[in-house]
Amino acid sequence: MAVPPTAPTPARRIRKVLVANRGEIAIRIFRAATELGMGTVAVYSHEDRLSLHRYKADEAYLVGKGRGPIDAYLGIDELIALAREKDVDAIHPGYGFLSENPDFAERVEAAGLVFVGPTAEQQRRLGDKVAGRKAALEAGVPVVPGTDGPIAHEEEALLFAKTHGYPLIVKAAAGGGGRGMRVARDRRELLEGLASARSEARASFGNATVFLERFLERPKHIEVQVLGDAHGHLVHFFERDCSIQRRHQKVVEQAPAPGLAPALREAICAAALKIAGLVRYRSAGTCEFLLDREGRFYFIEMNPRIQVEHTVTEMITGRNLVQAQLRIAEGATLAELGMPDQRAIEARGHAIQCRVTTEDPQNGFMPDTGTLKAYRSPGGAGVRLDAGSAFTGAVITPHYDSLLVKVSSWGLTLDEASRIMHRCLQEFRIRGVKTNIPFLENVITHPDFLAGRCDTSFIDEHPELRE
Ligand code: ADP
Numbered sequence: 001m002a003v004p005p006t007a008p009t010p011a012r013r014i015r016k017v018l019v020a021n022r023g024e025i026a027i028r029i030f031r032a033a034t035e036l037g038m039g040t041v042a043v044y045s046h047e048d049r050l051s052l053h054r055y056k057a058d059e060a061y062l063v064g065k066g067r068g069p070i071d072a073y074l075g076i077d078e079l080i081a082l083a084r085e086k087d088v089d090a091i092h093p094g095y096g097f098l099s100e101n102p103d104f105a106e107r108v109e110a111a112g113l114v115f116v117g118p119t120a121e122q123q124r125r126l127g128d129k130v131a132g133r134k135a136a137l138e139a140g141v142p143v144v145p146g147t148d149g150p151i152a153h154e155e156e157a158l159l160f161a162k163t164h165g166y167p168l169i170v171k172a173a174a175g176g177g178g179r180g181m182r183v184a185r186d187r188r189e190l191l192e193g194l195a196s197a198r199s200e201a202r203a204s205f206g207n208a209t210v211f212l213e214r215f216l217e218r219p220k221h222i223e224v225q226v227l228g229d230a231h232g233h234l235v236h237f238f239e240r241d242c243s244i245q246r247r248h249q250k251v252v253e254q255a256p257a258p259g260l261a262p263a264l265r266e267a268i269c270a271a272a273l274k275i276a277g278l279v280r281y282r283s284a285g286t287c288e289f290l291l292d293r294e295g296r297f298y299f300i301e302m303n304p305r306i307q308v309e310h311t312v313t314e315m316i317t318g319r320n321l322v323q324a325q326l327r328i329a330e331g332a333t334l335a336e337l338g339m340p341d342q343r344a345i346e347a348r349g350h351a352i353q354c355r356v357t358t359e360d361p362q363n364g365f366m367p368d369t370g371t372l373k374a375y376r377s378p379g380g381a382g383v384r385l386d387a388g389s390a391f392t393g394a395v396i397t398p399h400y401d402s403l404l405v406k407v408s409s410w411g412l413t414l415d416e417a418s419r420i421m422h423r424c425l426q427e428f429r430i431r432g433v434k435t436n437i438p439f440l441e442n443v444i445t446h447p448d449f450l451a452g453r454c455d456t457s458f459i460d461e462h463p464e465l466r467e
Contacts, residue, residue: 011331012114014038014090018083019057021094022073023388024406025306026053029092032322041088043079045072047399052389059086069399073097076104080111090114090329099305100127100176116329118304122279126302130173130211132275136299139274144290144298146213157194160212161187167215170194172201172208176303178248179204183215213300218455219290221245222257222297224272225313227324228281233334236269237313237321238347241452244443246365246459251436252443253309254352255316258414258452261295268297275302283328284310284321290456308355308406311384315351315410350417351410354425354440357402361439361466367402371395373432377405378424382417384408396433404435414452418444439466 016039019026030040030053042057047069054060061082064072074097083091091108093099093116102120109115118126126132130150133143145164150173151157161168161184170193172180180201182193194210202208225237241257242250257265272287286303310321324337339345359365372394377385387405389396396404407424411417425441442465448454459465 012089014114014326014330016041016058016086016088017090017092017116017326018043018079018086018088019053019092019094020073020079020098021092021096022048022051022053023400024053024386024403025094025308027056027388028386029094029322030056032320033092033326035320036323036326038326041083041086043073043082045069045399047072047397050389050395052387052391052394061086069397070097076101076107080107080113083108083113084111088113090116090326092116092325093305095305095307096177100303102127114329116325117283118279118281118285122281123304125279126275126281126285127304128173129171129175129301130209132302133211133299135278135302136275139271139278141271141275141299142297144213144216144300147211150209150211151194154191154194157190157212158187161190164214166190167217169213169215170197170210171213172197172205172210174201174205174207174209176205178245180210181248216290216292216298218457219243219292220257220455221250221288222260222268222291223286223288223307224269225284225286225310225321226272226276226281227284227321227328227334227339228276229328229334229337230282230331231333232280234273234276234281235334235339235342235345236272237317237319237345239265239268240309240312242309243454243456244449244458245456248456250309250355251459252352252354252440252449253312254350254414254417255312256347256350258350264291264295264297271297271299275299284325293455308403309353311386311406311408312351312353315384315408316347316349317345318348319345349410349412350414351408352414352417352421352444353406353408354421354444355403355436356405356407356428356440357436358396358404358433359402359436360434361436363434365436367398368434369396369398370433372430374429375431376427376429378407378427380420380423382410382420383424384410404430415450418450442467 018041040057042060043063044054098104102123105115106120170182184190184193198208228234240255242253244252409420
């Protein structure tokens, strides 16, 4: 008999979880799983054979032989075959790589394994930016004025520009990590932007679909963490402010959003629940919004996965989102996780996360590579570190993104959290490879940051932060 789509998924114990990812997020997931008494399996590419995540799991297997550093982590058949061979019950995709590929989720479940994340159907309805806009409108949530669907011809784009005016932003439907996006302030930039966004999107995501939005000047980026179980229950964990960005990519994130009026906070969180509720969203996800200078908010996209910056939400709520993902994948209800309703989620204090990267701020943020001749990290009260391969002797290769370690600080106020963060950044001793630490120090001690005034143009408008 067919199971109705709303029926609870049968409870299924996860004894062993494979993480189809690398670096800090793989280690983060191993830690969560180990604390829940689950066994852990790492996969690693040839290029990652000395990386730390390989050694942080109970078992580790080389994958993607001869396929190159990135593709090694994208071999769906190989990962599923390995999981079955090693008696794995569940696969966690982390972020990036296969985490937003609905075919992967589908294949994992079809193989009788548990996919730790939303269903393929939920990913399809919300993961793609064009589909996500449609869903938001259906849920009655405002989106940035834009084209209803993909742009097929240049004439459509020019017509939209004529009606709505400039500036505009060309965005890839499948975009992520700030790629496949071009701001256009006139006709020439629009035509160029369409072509270059398309080719970048095709190269990066294998999908050249683009659409247009009005480009909002100096908005704040506010996002809401949501969590649903497989039984239709849904809660949010308040918001994060991720306005400090470089090239549309987050650099410093914090929770809660400073200066957000309580009624506006409530409205944004309610909007996120409406969108996620539309599909009875399962697992952890994030609804992203832009907040303009007049206090209006617009949905931009939903990320159907755990995010890099989930740490700050964990710090202010005291909840473990990755463990919640694993338990939900086993069929647990939110009530069983101690969250019978929204009132169970409380926030306290302020948390900040800095992404320490091996980039040289004085040289256009060029990624640096080499051996870490020395690595000493900070610690102490109110500090959390999530690192991939950060240790004395580690080799930083050019094959992956340049994230070295995430540092998060918690204090009762923004001011206190910033002081702890500043102290942490000063406490680091990293030799052999350049990092963005001096730049991060400038950001988090800037008067605009301390006053909670920063919007998404902050870094561009303050070139002196790089000195
Ligand atoms: P990605 O999926 O690549 O992260 P997003 O759609 O989440 O892309 O956008 C990333 C960032 O780009 C936003 O946080 C914001 O700073 C900027 N951005 C995106 N859309 C707009 C817009 N319509 N107006 C102004 N800035 C935008």
